[in-house]
Amino acid sequence: MLTYFIQRLVYVVPVSLGVSVFCFLLVHIAPGDPLTAVMPIDATAEQQAAMRAAYGFDKPLPVQFLVWLGNALTGDLGNSIATGRPVAGEVMRAVGNTLILAFAASLIGFSLGILFGFVAGYFKDTPVDRAVTALSITGVSVPNYWLGIVLVVIFSVTLGWLPSTGAGPGGSSAWKWDVEHLRFIILPAVTLSVVPMGIVARTVRALVGDILSQDFVTALAAKGMGRAGILRHVMRNVAPTTLSVVGLQLGYLLGGSILIETVFNWPGTGFLLSNAIFQRDLPLLQGTILVLALFFVFVNLLVDLVQPLVDPRIKRG
Numbered sequence: 001m002l003t004y005f006i007q008r009l010v011y012v013v014p015v016s017l018g019v020s021v022f023c024f025l026l027v028h029i030a031p032g033d034p035l036t037a038v039m040p041i042d043a044t045a046e047q048q049a050a051m052r053a054a055y056g057f058d059k060p061l062p063v064q065f066l067v068w069l070g071n072a073l074t075g076d077l078g079n080s081i082a083t084g085r086p087v088a089g090e091v092m093r094a095v096g097n098t099l100i101l102a103f104a105a106s107l108i109g110f111s112l113g114i115l116f117g118f119v120a121g122y123f124k125d126t127p128v129d130r131a132v133t134a135l136s137i138t139g140v141s142v143p144n145y146w147l148g149i150v151l152v153v154i155f156s157v158t159l160g161w162l163p164s165t166g167a168g169p170g171g172s173s174a175w176k177w178d179v180e181h182l183r184f185i186i187l188p189a190v191t192l193s194v195v196p197m198g199i200v201a202r203t204v205r206a207l208v209g210d211i212l213s214q215d216f217v218t219a220l221a222a223k224g225m226g227r228a229g230i231l232r233h234v235m236r237n238v239a240p241t242t243l244s245v246v247g248l249q250l251g252y253l254l255g256g257s258i259l260i261e262t263v264f265n266w267p268g269t270g271f272l273l274s275n276a277i278f279q280r281d282l283p284l285l286q287g288t289i290l291v292l293a294l295f296f297v298f299v300n301l302l303v304d305l306v307q308p309l310v311d312p313r314i315k316r317g
Helices: 002-028 045-055 061-073 087-122 127-141 144-158 179-212 215-222 227-255 258-263 269-279 282-310 312-316
Strands: none
Touching: 002 061, 002 282, 061 282, 087 127, 087 179, 087 227, 087 258, 087 269, 087 282, 127 179, 144 179, 144 258, 179 227, 179 258, 215 227, 227 282, 258 269, 269 282
C-alpha cells in the first residue's frame, strides 16, 4: 500500500505541471490585448512599450511562462491589471468564500444524494425508485443558473424570506458563522447542490440495485443475517465508487460555481473569475484558474489516498 501512496503522490507533479501550462496558455489564445483596458486611448508607443515591459508581455511566450511559473512556485501570482493589487491576496480571499459555499452545498447535495440513491436502489422498480430517478434527472438537466434565478424570484422577491445577493448584511464579503450570514448562503448553496445531488443519487441507486442482486447478498440472507447486517455489507461495497464520484463532484463545486456566484453576487472565485474575464485581467485570470485547477487535482489526490481505507482490494493490490 505504501507503493500505491507514493505512486499517487508522484503522479501529482506532472499533472500539476500540465495544469499550469494549460492555465497559462488558455488565457493567451483569447483575442484582444489585455492592456487596452488600462492604457489611455492616446497612449504613445513608448508608454505602451513601458506598460508591456512592466507586465512582462514584451518577452517571448515560453519565457513569460517560465517567469510566471517560477514566481507562482514562490506564491507570487503577479499583480492585477485592473486594480494593481497582488493576485494572490485577491484569490485567497475569494477562495475562502468559495470553500464556505462549497462546504454548504456538499453537505446538502451529498447527504441527500446518498440518501435518495440508497432508498431508490433498495426499492428498485417501485414508485419510490421512479420518483427519485425523476428528481435526479431533473436536478442534472435543469440549468443551475436558471434555477437560482427562479429561487430568487420565489423566496426573495415574492415571499421576502431570504436575501438574494451578497455574503452578508450590507453587501459584506466578510463571512461569519451566525444566523444572519447563514440566511445569505441558503439560496446559492441549494442551487449549487442540485447537480451533484442528482449525479450522486443516480450513481448510488445503480450501485445499490446491482449489489442487492448479487449472489453473496442472497447467501447472507440464507445464513440468517438480519436486514441491518446486509445493509452494512451493501454500504461497504458501495463506498469506494461513491467516494470517487463525490471527489469529482467536490472539485466541480469548488471550480464550477462561476455562474451561481455571479447570479447571487457571492464574493468567491467564480465571481472573481467572471470579473477577470470581462476585464481581460490576465494575471488575475491565470492565478484564479491555476488555484481552482490545483484544488481539483489535490481533492482527487485526497480521494485516491482515502480509498484504500474503504476498499480492501486496493490494499491487497
